[in-house]
């Protein structure tokens with residue numbers, strides 16, 4: 001939506017519509033000829049190859065992933081399948097397409113892989129923010145699968161010359177955020193009178209970037225990034241997780257005051273931290 005609000009270049013949107021996908025979020029584009037929605041798997045080489053041959057894009061941006069850390073702890077298989085095998089198959093299809101391009105179309109083509117800063121591990125309060133030169137230290141099955149996909153993308157460039165870019169972004173928030181993620185979960189639980197869960201002591205450091213700023217950064221990287229570059233995207237708002245949750249609770253006090261006069265922050269509950277390797 002953000003892309004088409006800014007320019008008229010068409011978008012072919014391939015999405016498997018897993019539990020995390022929701023076609024209703026695209027309802028405003030239903031009659032927009034610039035948007036083609038295809039329900040499909042990035043790991044389906046034949047489908048992706050057919051779409052590439054038909055639409056002849058100048059770039060492929062890979063947003064598709066299994067992305068929820070807690071789910072990756074309970075069932076990592078889907079993360080390997082989509083984030084590692086899926087990205088590998090997508091790269092295979094894209095390389096075949098790119099190989100057949102010629103001249104300016106070949107030079108200008110880009111494969112932009114959307115990744116996460118979690119491949120760099122975890123930050124403590126005294127650490128400097130992550131940078132592109134940090135060592136990869138993924139700590140969850142999710143971040144390990146994203147790290148593997150980043151390496152596959154990088155190798156496509158070094159081995160085969162495919163012009164790739166990788167962005168490593170901090171946490172996003174914004175419209176249509178799936179309710180299992182922390183910020184919508186805190187708001188919804190607050191309003192439902194449920195506990196607002198914070199893992200461990202709540203001191204884990206997080207940066208949150210507004211999703212439209214993330215999209216804007218991706219457009220800039222696509223337009224200006226030089227192939228093989230890793231680009232960190234963050235808002236520069238590094239804070240412990242409890243400091244993120246409390247304002248959502250207290251602003252709900254103003255927006256939707258509780259009948260009994262108590263504050264939503266009283267619902268904050270510290271729960272056992274996730275397993276750490």
Ligand SMILES: NC(=O)c1ccc[n+]([C@@H]2O[C@H](COP(=O)([O-])OP(=O)(O)OC[C@H]3O[C@@H](n4cnc5c(N)ncnc54)[C@H](O)[C@@H]3O)[C@@H](O)[C@H]2O)c1
Nearest residue numbers: 015016017018020021041042063064065067115116171172
């Ligand atoms: N949300 C964040 O805070 C955040 C932060 C940094 C990086 N990222 C990265 O940004 C990307 C998008 O994140 P998100 O929060 O929108 O994720 P999400 O889990 O909310 O949505 C993922 C989307 O990918 C689709 N999908 C899943 N498997 C697929 C497959 N095999 N083929 C095609 N489509 C598939 C789902 O249907 C869904 O629409 C991911 O690559 C994620 O790793 C997200």
